[in-house]
Amino acid sequence: MKLVAVTACPTGIAHTYMAAEQLEKTAKKHGHTIKVETQGAMGIENELSQGEIDGAELAIFAVGIPVRNMERFAKIKIVEVAVQDAIKNPESIFSKIG
Amino acid sequence: MPKELHFTFPLKNGMHARPASLFQDLANAYRARITFVNRQTGVTANGKSTLSLVGTITREGDPCSLLIEGEDEQAAFAGMEKFLNEEFPACDDDLVVPEVMAGAPRPLPRALRHEHMQFESGISVSRGVARAPAALVSSRSLEPPLGGWPKGTDDGEVARLAKALREVQGNLQAQTASAPQGVEQAVLKAYLSIVADPDYRTRVEETLRVRHCSVGEALMETAHHYTEILARSGSVYLQERVLDVRDVTSQLVTAVYGPAAGEREIVLGGECVCVAENLAPSQFISLDKRLVKGLVLAHSGVTSHTVILARAFGIPCITGVPDAHRKIAAGEDVIVDADRGLVIHTPSDRVARFYVRATEKAGRMKAKLRRFAALPGISADGRRLEVAANASSCEEVEAAFGGGAEGIGLFRTEILFMDRTEPPEEEEQFRLYSQVAKSAGDRSAIIRTLDIGGDKPIPYLNLPSEENPFLGYRAVRLYDEFPQIINAQLRAILRASAFGKLKIMFPMICSLQEVRSLKARLRQLTGELDAEGLSCDHRIPIGIMVEIPSVAFIIDQLSQEVDFFSIGSNDLTQYFLAVDRSNPKVSSLYTSFHPSFLRLLKHIVDEVHRHGKWVGLCGELGGNPLAAPLFLGCGIDEVSLAIPLIPAVKEVVHSCRTPMCEELLKSVTQMERPEDVEAALKAFALSLKGGSLISEELVQLSSQAGTKDEAIRELVDLLHLAGRVDDPDLVEEAVWAREETYATGMGFGVAIPHCKSPHVGASSIAVLKLEAPVMWKMPDEDPVEFVILIAISASAKGDEHLRIIAGLARKLMHEEFRRQLIDAEEPGTVASLLTRQLAAV
Numbered sequence: 034m035k036l037v038a039v040t041a042c043p044t045g046i047a048h049t050y051m052a053a054e055q056l057e058k059t060a061k062k063h064g065h066t067i068k069v070e071t072q073g074a075m076g077i078e079n080e081l082s083q084g085e086i087d088g089a090e091l092a093i094f095a096v097g098i099p100v101r102n103m104e105r106f107a108k109i110k111i112v113e114v115a116v117q118d119a120i121k122n123p124e125s126i127f128s129k130i131g
Numbered sequence: 132m133p134k135e136l137h138f139t140f141p142l143k144n145g146m147h148a149r150p151a152s153l154f155q156d157l158a159n160a161y162r163a164r165i166t167f168v169n170r171q172t173g174v175t176a177n178g179k180s181t182l183s184l185v186g187t188i189t190r191e192g193d194p195c196s197l198l199i200e201g202e203d204e205q206a207a208f209a210g211m212e213k214f215l216n217e218e219f220p221a222c223d224d225d226l227v228v229p230e231v232m233a234g235a236p237r238p239l240p241r242a243l244r245h246e247h248m249q250f251e252s253g254i255s256v257s258r259g260v261a262r263a264p265a266a267l268v269s270s271r272s273l274e275p276p277l278g279g280w281p282k283g284t285d286d287g288e289v290a291r292l293a294k295a296l297r298e299v300q301g302n303l304q305a306q307t308a309s310a311p312q313g314v315e316q317a318v319l320k321a322y323l324s325i326v327a328d329p330d331y332r333t334r335v336e337e338t339l340r341v342r343h344c345s346v347g348e349a350l351m352e353t354a355h356h357y358t359e360i361l362a363r364s365g366s367v368y369l370q371e372r373v374l375d376v377r378d379v380t381s382q383l384v385t386a387v388y389g390p391a392a393g394e395r396e397i398v399l400g401g402e403c404v405c406v407a408e409n410l411a412p413s414q415f416i417s418l419d420k421r422l423v424k425g426l427v428l429a430h431s432g433v434t435s436h437t438v439i440l441a442r443a444f445g446i447p448c449i450t451g452v453p454d455a456h457r458k459i460a461a462g463e464d465v466i467v468d469a470d471r472g473l474v475i476h477t478p479s480d481r482v483a484r485f486y487v488r489a490t491e492k493a494g495r496m497k498a499k500l501r502r503f504a505a506l507p508g509i510s511a512d513g514r515r516l517e518v519a520a521n522a523s524s525c526e527e528v529e530a531a532f533g534g535g536a537e538g539i540g541l542f543r544t545e546i547l548f549m550d551r552t553e554p555p556e557e558e559e560q561f562r563l564y565s566q567v568a569k570s571a572g573d574r575s576a577i578i579r580t581l582d583i584g585g586d587k588p589i590p591y592l593n594l595p596s597e598e599n600p601f602l603g604y605r606a607v608r609l610y611d612e613f614p615q616i617i618n619a620q621l622r623a624i625l626r627a628s629a630f631g632k633l634k635i636m637f638p639m640i641c642s643l644q645e646v647r648s649l650k651a652r653l654r655q656l657t658g659e660l661d662a663e664g665l666s667c668d669h670r671i672p673i674g675i676m677v678e679i680p681s682v683a684f685i686i687d688q689l690s691q692e693v694d695f696f697s698i699g700s701n702d703l704t705q706y707f708l709a710v711d712r713s714n715p716k717v718s719s720l721y722t723s724f725h726p727s728f729l730r731l732l733k734h735i736v737d738e739v740h741r742h743g744k745w746v747g748l749c750g751e752l753g754g755n756p757l758a759a760p761l762f763l764g765c766g767i768d769e770v771s772l773a774i775p776l777i778p779a780v781k782e783v784v785h786s787c788r789t790p791m792c793e794e795l796l797k798s799v800t801q802m803e804r805p806e807d808v809e810a811a812l813k814a815f816a817l818s819l820k821g822g823s824l825i826s827e828e829l830v831q832l833s834s835q836a837g838t839k840d841e842a843i844r845e846l847v848d849l850l851h852l853a854g855r856v857d858d859p860d861l862v863e864e865a866v867w868a869r870e871e872t873y874a875t876g877m878g879f880g881v882a883i884p885h886c887k888s889p890h891v892g893a894s895s896i897a898v899l900k901l902e903a904p905v906m907w908k909m910p911d912e913d914p915v916e917f918v919i920l921i922a923i924s925a926s927a928k929g930d931e932h933l934r935i936i937a938g939l940a941r942k943l944m945h946e947e948f949r950r951q952l953i954d955a956e957e958p959g960t961v962a963s964l965l966t967r968q969l970a971a972v
Contacts, residue, residue, distance in 0.1 A: 054941035
C-alpha cells in the first residue's frame with residue numbers, strides 16, 4: 034500500500050521524529066511504501082506534495098497539535114493516532130490498516 | 132569669622148552611625164570647632180559627635196555645610212574638604228545593604244511542591260541551607276524592673292554612669308581588638324563612637340540632674356530621644372539604626388544594674404538554628420558562631436547590623452518571618468532554606484532527602500571550585516600563566532594561598548598609611564612585610580610602594596587639594612618631598628626581603644629618570660643596612676607599574692634598569708582613553724575591551740619579552756574570566772586578581788589552547804567596537820563549555836533517585852555542576868512544563884525529558900541510569916530506568932542542535948542502539964556512544 038503520514042508534537046523537539054522513525058520502520062516491515070512529513074521545531078520537513086498525497090491510499094496523522102496546511106488532505110482518507118501510540122505501539126496502527 | 136564649607140550629602144543611606152563615626156574621627160584630629168549644618172532641615176550638630184551627626188537625619192542630596200572655627204581652622208578646612216570630596220562619598224560602599232532576593236516569589240521546586248510540608252516564609256538575607264534543632268533566644272528588653280530602678284544622689288548616679296561608660300567602652304575596645312577585620316570590627320567601632328560620644332554623655336548627665344532620676348531612666352530617655360529622631364527620618368535604613376542605639380543603651384543598663392531578671396547569658400547547648408523575635412548585634416557577636424547553623428528573625432530590618440554580621444560569617448539567615456519566635460518551638464527540628472526564604476517545620480523524610488541531595492550537590496560544587504583553585508596556571512596545551520592574587524593585609528595573603536594563588540602579584544601598602552595621624556614606623560612595616568614574605572614561602576610577593584595622592588586625605592602629608600588628583604601630585608612624585616616616609620618603607624621592605632622572595636614595585640612611573648633616582652635611593656639604603664649589620668636580599672627584583680601610556684613606548688630603555696613590569700589595567704585604561712571612570716557622564720567610555728587598548732596590551736607584552744623581561748597584569752581586567760583567553764593569546768607571564776575569582780580564571784586557562792587564544796586576540800583587535808569584542812569573548816567562553824553536547828561528567832550510571840522528581844532534579848543538577856545552566860530551579864520548571872503537556876516516557880524503560888530555556892548556557896544532554904526504576908506517568912506504564920535529558924539553549928542559533936536531537940530521537944527507536952546505551956558500564960562509553968551517534972547525524 035502507498036501511504037503518507039504527518040507527525041507533529043507540541044514542542045517538536047523529539048517525539049515528532051521518534052514517531053516518524055517508527056512509522057517508516059514499521060511500514061517497511063509490512064511491505065508498504067510510506068513518506069512521512071515532520072512538522073516540528075525545525076518547521077516542515079520532508080514535505081508532502083499534493084501529487085504525493087493524491088497518489089496515496091491513506092494518510093496517517095500521528096499528532097498532538099493541529100496539522101498545518103490541512104487543505105492538502107481534503108480528498109484522502111485519514112487515520113489519526115496519538116504521537117505516543119505511534120512511538121510505543123506502531124504495530125497496532127498497521128494491523129488496523131490491514 | 133568661621134570658615135564655611137558647602138556640600139551636598141552624598142550617601143545613599145543617609146548619615147548613620149558608621150559614616151558618622153568616620154566623620155567624627157577626622158573632625159577630632161583638629162582643634163577647631165566643627166559644626167555640621169543640614170540646611171534642608173536647619174538642624175545643626177557637633178561634628179565631633181557621632182550621635183549628634185546621626186541626629187541631623189541627613190539624607191542623600193540634602194544641602195549641608197560645615198562651619199569651622201578655631202586655631203587650626205585652615206588645616207581643618209582643607210582636610211575636611213578633601214575628606215568630603217574624596218573619601219566620604221565612597222565610605223559606605225563595602226558595607227552596603229545586603230542584596231535581598233527581589234522580584235516575585237519563586238515557585239517551590241517540584242520535589243518540594245509535591246510534599247505537603249509545613250513552612251514559614253520570610254526574606255532571605257544571607258544565603259545557604261541548614262538543618263538543626265531550634266534554639267529560642269529572647270530579645271533584650273529595655274523595660275525597667277518592677278518598681279523601677281533604684282536611685283541614689285545625683286552625684287552618685289553621675290558616677291555610676293561614668294563607671295558604666297568606662298566599662299562598656301573597655302569591653303568594646305577589647306572586642307574590637309580581637310574582632311576580625313571587616314563588618315564585625317566596623318560595627319564595634321560604630322558602637323564605640325556612641326559610647327565615647329560627648330553629646331551623648333552630656334545628654335544623659337543633664338537628664339539625670341534635671342529630673343533627679345536614676346541612670347537607668349536617664350539612659351532610657353536619651354535612647355528614646357535619639358530613636359524618636361531616627362524613627363521620624365522617613366528612611367527605612369535610618370529607622371533600622373534604632374536597633375543600634377537600643378543595643379548600646381541595653382549594654383549600659385546591664386553594666387549598671389546587671390542582667391535584667393529573666394535575661395540570661397545566651398549559652399547554646401550545641402549546633403542549632405537560632406530563632407528570635409529580634410537579635411541585637413551585640414547578642415549576635417557574643418554567640419558561639421561555630422554552633423549557629425542558621426538564624427531566623429521575626430523582625431529585624433534587612434539592613435540591620437545583625438543581618439550584615441550573619442552574612443559576614445556565612446550563616447544562612449531569614450528575616451521578616453512573622454511571629455517566628457512563637458511559631459517555632461524550642462528544640463523543634465527545622466530546616467532553614469535561605470536560598471528560598473523558607474523555614475520548614477519537622478521535615479518529612481522526602482523533604483529531608485531533597486535537602487541532603489541539595490547539600491551534597493553544594494559540596495560537589497565547592498569541591499569543583501577547590502579543584503580548579505588547586506590547579507597550576509597552565510593552559511590545555513601546556514602554556515604557563517601564573518595566577519596570583521592582589522592583597523593588602525596578612526589575612527588576605529593567607530587567604531590567597533588557601534584559595535589557589537601562585538604568588539602575590541600586588542601587595543598594596545596604602546591602607547597602612549591611612550586613617551592615622553602619624554605615618555607608620557619602619558618597625559611596624561617591617562613586621563607586616565616580613566610576615567608576607569614568610570607566608571609566601573618560596574612563592575614571590577610583589578610589594579608596591581606607597582601609591583597615594585590628593586584623592587586620599589592623609590592628614591600628616593597635608594597635600595594640597597588638586598583640580599585633578601589623578602594627573603597630579605601622587606605616588607612616586609611625592610617621594611622627594613617626604614624622604615623619611617619613603618625611606619622607612621623601603622628599608623622595611625629591604626629588611627623583610629631576607630625572609631622570602633619579595634619584589635619591589637614602584638607605581639606611577641613615567642620616565643627613565645624616576646627609575647634611576649629610585650634605584651640610587653635603594654642603593655644608598657642597602658648600604659646603610661649593611662653598615663648597621665641588618666640583612667637583606669641584595670638582588671631583590673625591582674619593577675614598575677605600567678599605568679602611564681608613555682611607559683609603553685620606552686620599554687627598551689626601561690628594560691636596562693628594571694627586572695619586571697606589571698600592567699595596572701585600571702589606570703592605564705583611564706589614562707589611555709582619557710576617561711575618568713568616576714564621572715558618570717563619560718564612564719560608559721571606560722572599558723578595557725576597547726580594541727585600541729587590547730592592541731596596546733599586546734604591544735607592551737611583546738616589547739617586554741623582546742627585551743627579555745617579565746610582565747604581569749594586576750588590574751580588574753585580570754579577574755574577568757572572559758579576558759583570560761586574551762592573556763594566553765598575548766603571552767603575558769602572570770595575572771594577579773581578587774582571591775574569589777581565582778578558580779573561575781584558572782578553569783578558563785585550563786580549558787584553553789594557546790593557538791585558539793592567539794587567533795581570538797588577533798580577531799578582536801581588528802574589531803571596531805568594544806561591544807563586539809565583548810560579544811566575541813562571550814561566544815568564545817561558551818564554546819569552551821559547550822564544545823560538545825555531552826561529556827562524561829554529564830552521565831550518572833548509578834543514580835539513587837527514588838522518584839521522577841528526584842531523577843529530573845539530579846539531571847538538572849548535573850548540568851548545573853558542569854556550568855551549563857545558570858538557574859537550576861527554572862530549568863527544572865521548564866522541564867516539568869514540558870512533562871505536563873505529555874509525559875516523555877517513550878516505552879522500553881527509557882524517557883527523554885527535554886526543554887528549551889534561556890537559563891541553559893550551552894545546549895546539553897545529561898544521562899541518568901537508575902538503580903531502581905521509577906514510575907514516569909501512569910502506574911500501569913512501564914517504569915523508567917534510563918533517562919536522557921535534552922536541554923536546549925534559548926539562544927541556540929539555527930537549528931543544528933534541533934537536528935541533532937531529532938536524529939538522536941530517531942536512533943533511539945532502534946533496539947540495538949538502546950541496548951548498547953543501557954548496558955554500558957562506564958559513563959565514558961555512554962558519552963562516546965552518543966557523541967558518535969550525534970556526529971553521524
